[in-house]
Amino acid sequence: MDPDLRKxxxxxxxxxELHFGRAAERLHIAQPVLSRQIRSLEEDLGAELFDRDRRGTLLTPAGEQLLEDTVPLLASAQALVRRVKRAAQGIPTLTIGFMPGITLTPATVLFTGRHPTVQVRLLRTSWDDQVAVLLDGRADVGIVRRPFDQRGLQVRPLFREPRVVVLPVRHRLADRSVVTVADLAFEHLLQDPDAVPEWRDVAVELRAGRRADIPVIHQVEEKLELVASGAGICVLPLSTASFYTRPDVTALRVDGLGPNEVALAWAASRRSPLVRAFAEAAAETLGRPGTADPGAGAEP
Structure with a gap:
């Protein structure tokens, strides 16, 4: 029996959630109804998906495998519905996701010049959803920044650009033109350490085991507010830091910090000629040397 998408x-x-009560609240259904649906799914699959005991609810190995396979499956189902609805409107459209600091104008101008009947829509994304919008169909193609999970995606590199550290203007290092990664060893990083492995390797707070909780930050503006208040530092691509200039923070070049890689990505299952056409336009414009800050050593 084929699994039911609702189940x-x-x-x-x-x-x-690993909790039936919280999951039922999230789904806006009664908990007994949810429990019956999960039991029905287990019967359909012939496998137990959860261990339920006094300690709580845990995934079984079968449940872990199903979760890994189900998330992209549901995203594909959402994407299918969105694309069919757009096609039913009779107007060809292309939705492009883009990360802060990246200027799409050269690519969109070239693309629309070649495909004047296509309606181009732009969707701003963040580190949290730059891949999700591609897999669930909110965007047809995206300009993305590494690192990200490449599973289910077709990826085409565009260019690299330097990353900088952003500090409060009153910071002890703020009057320098350049710092080293070692200079940042005693700082608190307001992002996932895995996103800045160079800092992670020297961070005093990690070695001392006193890493503070990182607040959930969805937008660059939120991150800069925290930096300005003295809560910590952050590392950003140069174009992003240059786009979000403000008087109470400063951005410095960091010796020993690797560049950020910008790429074009779309769902690997897509065969749309419009996606391919935009990929060509982006490669011809955004992928050329000098499309990042010309004084920043951008690479193709």
Missing amino acids: LRYFVAVAE
């Missing part, structure tokens, strides 16, 4: 959505909610 799979219920399963994902329980797997993410």
